[in-house]
Amino acid sequence: MTNPATPAFSAPAEPPRVSLSIAQGRDIRRKGMEWFVFMLLRGAILIVAAALVVIVGFLVKNGISAISWQFLTEAPRNSMTEGGVWPCIVGTLLLSLGAMGVAVPLGVASAIYLHEYARPGTLMRIIRLGVNNLAGVPSVVFGLFGLALFVTAMKLGVSLAAGWLTLGVLCLPVVIGTAEEALRNVPNTYREASLALGGTKWQTIWRVVLPSALPGILTGTILGVGRAAGETAAIMFTAAVFYTPKMPTSIFSDVMALPYHIYVLATAGTEIEKTRPIQYGTSLVLIALVLGMNLAAILLRAWLQKRHSH
């Protein structure tokens, strides 16, 4: 960096033309520096975007040939070296939708308390700290917690129910966060109008606030499904099994799941190389499911924002 004092002191002694060119030179340098740094910043975002494109592109390129109607609708055969992933798709859908059955009521109710009832203060601060810390708990710790509480202490066994509860509490912070944002986007004039007409607080929330927050809450639910569907470490001790010949029949059945299927085939199978196409295919099905959910949530949110701005 040039010392800005130098041209100022030298200016009177030098002919004006020279000091002008020094100033111009400095301006060009400043502009050049700006251009260079902005290019670096642009480069950073390009690297991030490229990472996504490379990872997804590679899985699509290698996985697409494995995808067929049979692959999507059949069960694995021949100790999982052939056949499809239908039981895993069913298991993953059941697990993530059931987890939302746990997380959405709890999460939306928590968000209603935090946004509509609570006054800023110590209690609110502590609850928020709890939510933030829950969001930061590693998924493998959730897995052990589910194993100790739901599988062992509550005697649910390795089952759909234990998986729902574990994934449900894991997704709770995501749902609370998005539900709160949805409540924040409901204009205060709606609440005031309802209260002015004599509605109670609860009537206002139930008939006015919740209906207009519903699409935003739906966005959060979709994001939660995506999060739960891709989760592996939390279900490997609580719900998912390596292989089961039966489709789930009750909430106490164990299930197969896409993420666990990928992990097992890629690391623990006896024929890791032979099942590579199945691994790629399963990964592709999983990211199609998860990214599809996220894309749906992003589009829904964009549509909502447009509606709010009108």
Next chain:
Amino acid sequence: MHRRTKEALIKQVFLVTAITSLAVLALIMVFLFMEGTPTFSFVSVKAFLAGLDWYPTDEVRPDYGILPLIAASGAVTVLSSLLAIPLGVMSAVYLAEIASPRVRAVAKPIIEMLASLPSVVLGFFGMVVLAPFLQDFLGIPVGLNLFNASLMLAFMSVPTIASVSEDAIYAVPRELKEASLALGATHLETLARVTVPAALSGIGTAVILGMSRAIGETMVVLMVAGGAAVLPTSLFDPVRPMPASIAAEMAEAPFRSHHYHALFAIAMVLFLVTLGFNVIADYISHKHRQVGSASL
């Protein structure tokens, strides 16, 4: 029922549900400690945390020292942060201050998509693509190592760092930037000397949250880090971070055996570390929150 009693009752019901998160956090702690503390009846706290040998399945003389696992977790976290912090913060600055609305509309979903990629898929990518590539390109014996795991972890924490920092940069009051621009500073000078310093506490929170995500991430380190429970001596050593050890061994550990309890004790350490990170992040974001331009 009287209308006011009903309203008060409803409020209490919501309060109780709002406390669920806290209750779950408390339950996690209780169950981890319940299953984890029996470890210290057969190994001292010091030997557990500072022991150099992790041979929990040895039938004659099992060893329960987790220092190599702690060191591995620390190494992958620090190394991935070295890449993720610059990438994440630079992306955030670009998105919040420089990008046109049209670029933002594309780039923000891309970052969200990267955040949503299942970790098992990233682990799989690291195993089948990055590992052979590193092996060929650098001529190293094993592709599944500290470096590979850190690289994949970095791309998992970039979205966290980028989106939390972006919010912080976005929240810097407009008049601060306008004052700087009015004094003749360029856009870059305003960014470097006004906007980013004003958002620094938020960026600090973002960095800590990103590191906390990296240290707790399981599937990537389980599949890609290589799995050797020894102190790392080079960038390309295979390592075994704490989450990988828990996930890999829990299935084989007999119920309520010494090994089982020791794994819960590792989870305790992991939980306390991430809890610490999150409490610090929360403290920074509350303590140094920018409330209007007056508090700068």
